[in-house]
Amino acid sequence: MSAELKAKKEPPPYNAQQRAQAVLSIWTERRRPAEVCQELAISPAVLSHWEKRALAAMLKALESQTRLEPGPALSPKLERLLVRQALQQKGRMAKLEKRLAKLQEPKSPPPTK
Numbered sequence: 001m002s003a004e005l006k007a008k009k010e011p012p013p014y015n016a017q018q019r020a021q022a023v024l025s026i027w028t029e030r031r032r033p034a035e036v037c038q039e040l041a042i043s044p045a046v047l048s049h050w051e052k053r054a055l056a057a058m059l060k061a062l063e064s065q066t067r068l069e070p071g072p073a074l075s076p077k078l079e080r081l082l083v084r085q086a087l088q089q090k091g092r093m094a095k096l097e098k099r100l101a102k103l104q105e106p107k108s109p110p111p112t113k
Helices: 002-009 016-027 033-040 044-062 076-104
Strands: none
Touching: 016 033, 016 044, 033 044
């Protein structure tokens, strides 16, 4: 007999869509919480739990999408490309600096005969 009582206490499982509809019907004031609890055969505590979970999920979904977890901001491939480009740029700058230094050297007077 205790197994029968236990089976009666457990509410039937509802999928996510059914839970969302129940919570939204309360939030939009189409139905009262007591009506939803009676119709779905759930306790007010279960319904309250669904509402808290729905609100938490909504807040999480609407948070900014910035990366909060540590880790590389760039993929390894992109990182290599950026390093290669920086080295090429550095090489070009070195050549330009060398050329500028050569152009800035004082010119020697033309040889006299």
